[in-house]
Amino acid sequence: MSTDKAICEHDSCTRGQAGPILAQQQSGTFDCQTSQDRNKAELDDFWTIYRGTNMWTDEVFGHGDEALFWSSMGEGNGDMSRVAPDVNWKRITEVYSADHSLFGSRGIQHEDMRQGFIGNCWFISGASVLAEIPGRMEKVFVNPDNKISRNGIYAMNFFTLGLPHTIIVDDYLPLRETSSGYTTLFAQVS
Numbered sequence: 001m002s003t004d005k006a007i008c009e010h011d012s013c014t015r016g017q018a019g020p021i022l023a024q025q026q027s028g029t030f031d032c033q034t035s036q037d038r039n040k041a042e043l044d045d046f047w048t049i050y051r052g053t054n055m056w057t058d059e060v061f062g063h064g065d066e067a068l069f070w071s072s073m074g075e076g077n078g079d080m081s082r083v084a085p086d087v088n089w090k091r092i093t094e095v096y097s098a099d100h101s102l103f104g105s106r107g108i109q110h111e112d113m114r115q116g117f118i119g120n121c122w123f124i125s126g127a128s129v130l131a132e133i134p135g136r137m138e139k140v141f142v143n144p145d146n147k148i149s150r151n152g153i154y155a156m157n158f159f160t161l162g163l164p165h166t167i168i169v170d171d172y173l174p175l176r177e178t179s180s181g182y183t184t185l186f187a188q189v190s
Contacts, residue, residue: 063089
């Protein structure tokens with residue numbers, strides 16, 4: 001058995017968990033191999049982009065309904081699909097002023113997290129637990145300071161099945177417009 005196959009058959013990947021994991025395995029489109037391939041793919045050069053002058057956009061992670069729910073997995077009538085028509089994807093710098101920061105004056109707090117409908121409660125609860133100790137969640141970020149990235153790029157260090165992995169994301173947020181401006185779906189704004 002190859003190493004890749006062994007990782008794919010790891011208990012956390014194949015256990016019949018409720019939610020997207022099982023649906024991903026059954027679809028043939030999103031499966032353990034897809035996750036492995038994404039984790040092994042070469043990353044854009046974070047530091048060159050971060051220090052540069054051009055805005056960066058994540059070409060892999062879409063900024064639309066597919067980022068909020070999987071209609072191909074039968075989620076087209078779920079909670080998030082009902083919210084999706086009201087969602088506007090905006091860059092942080094389009095909506096929030098320069099006086100906002102990445103972590104806020106208090107740092108990331110466990111009550112900053114908002115559980116949505118996209119089946120990521122395992123991640124949000126883990127991040128919330130990390131945030132219970134001041135400064136711990138901030139250490140996940142590669143960005144060197146508490147400032148909004150002028151290039152729209154952020155990097156975080158995580159572990160995937162016990163292996164270190166850096167995730168790079170852009171600064172597009174799913175927002176809802178209200179009479180007083182925009183509100184976030186999944187976190188508090190600092």
